[in-house]
Amino acid sequence: MARIEIKNVAKTFGAYQALHDINLTIEDQEFMVLLGASGCGKSTLLRIIAGLETATTGEVWIGGRRIDNLSPKDRGISMVFQNYAVFPHLSVFENIGFGLRMQKLPNDEVTRRVERTAGLMHIEQLLKRYSGELSGGQRQRVAVARALAMEPDVILMDEPLSNLDALLRMEMRAELKGVLAESKTTAIYVTHDQVEAMSMADRISVMHQGEIVQAASPIEVYRNPSAEFVAGFIGNPPMNFLPAKPADSGKWAVAGQMMDGPGGGSASLKFAIRPEDLRLADTGFKAVAKVVEPLGAHLLVTCEVDGQLFRAVLDSDLKVKPGEVLTLTPQPDRVRWFDPQTTLAVA
Amino acid sequence: MTDATASDVAPDTRATGRTLYIASVVFLCAWVIVPIYFLLINTLSSPETVNSFPKPFWPEFDLGSLTFFAGFAGMLTALKNSVIVAAMTMVMSIVIGAPAGYALSRFEFPGKGLFRLLILLTRAFPLPLLALPLAVMFIQTGLDDTAFGLALVHTTLAIPFAVLITFSLFSGIPMELEEAAWTLGCTRLTAFTKVVLPLILPGITASAIFAFVISWNEVFAAAVLTIENRTLTAFLLQNLDTSPLHLKFAGGFILVVPALIFIFAVRKYLFAMWGIANR
Known part of the structure; x- marks a missing residue:
């Protein structure tokens, strides 16, 4: 059982506060993705869990054991690094078996586990090679196999796919997800790639400026972002926002349209809708098309509504020319509202 | 055209x-x-x-000429002394210099820039300036006229290079490799011996050879600080001054050849030291 509890963890580098009071629980065998732009503190948090960085304050517990005062080797973790960190002076076999040899396991056990994990990652034929003779994708596989061979409670991954080309990344994404699900380890995966996060995670923690803004399932993060930052960060293209002024109770004026919205008498709100939740209709926002991008599967139209940037994803069969005025209506159950003061979602 | x-x-x-x-x-x-x-x-x-x-x-x-030298009293002892002093210099400069290079490369500490500068500054004092106080101090401590005493002086000369060379060697090893070793069950020490050391060994060898050659070629301190246990350079300096020309040539030859052979033997590591790939 390897449930991870992060309690009030904070980290400062000199005057810079990299992490603010992080609290997060990751369930046994859960695949947790830490998602955020560079500099948001996600790697720092991962390195604190690994023991490569020391938290300024706070505690980390794995499987009911406090580990933040232990050295990395005693934490029951293994880690996959962004640049793979395959040891250049050892063969692939010795790389994968490195941790097992450190544990002084008998030779036949080392061989058995190296061959099994190499098989899992489809690199059995590379065992005699050296790092210099491997491609980036193969090194990546060695790094993952080396981490898996340890049979750790927790596997930590720091942007493991970001150095691979797009096609390989997609392939490895699916493969990693399968292998990790089978290994039944708890996994924490750091990435800035939201597609990776959405496709692999059981749960995503969206991080921003050293804080976890939202930790929820991928679909929840996508559909019900808890804050404006999440709404603007997740989704490609991201959510559209328009300012809303209160009209009657529960009615809001958005770009000249009356919308049903939350009651409660706020002075102003932000109306938010995903580009793919808009469709052409007889009534709705008047949008002036600026840029039309046919993307094959659909048509991405960047327009202007009430002087604001506004994107719509429309059917690719539609013929839209720049300068044309479109009438776009939002799908009512997909509309979200945010408080401009707190930037949090309003129900 | x-x-x-x-x-x-x-x-x-x-x-x-x-x-x-x-x-x-x-x-x-x-x-x-x-x-x-x-x-x-x-x-x-x-x-x-x-x-x-x-x-x-x-x-x-x-x-x-060569036979004459081989039979010349004290010649072989001087050669032996040279090798002993150079070997001691080699070991001491690496044992002291490499940890300093590692610290410079891996740790952030106040005064790091100043430290790097000061290391180089040790070369700013000309040896003749230091020779007299050194000789006095060595006589007081009983280090005068010993191979170890001279090796200490040569180590001082070689250390700046050892520190700076190993600093760049360690900096060339990605931190991630060490971190990976830590997560795979290594302590700081075992990560160093199992991962970092094998990777920088060629460079360390080159830096050691460099220290060896510095000691081998050094003549001033050797001439001032030793009397009975002269190294080859000091011995030849003392004796060749008054010798006929053909013996001077032979003496020079004896001095040059071991250094040449040594450098030839480790040339590929020297290339590694200057950053040219040797694989």
């Missing part, structure tokens, strides 16, 4: 460039090889030939 077109010009300049290039290479090789060649010729010639002109192209393999 007065009607040369533009296309003819390009090969011409390239040929000139190539000639110039070859000429420079020949010149540089000659710069190094010719003195050594003359040294060799004169060492292996009889005293009469050494003093005559022109020189023969092929040495006459007269081993008179």
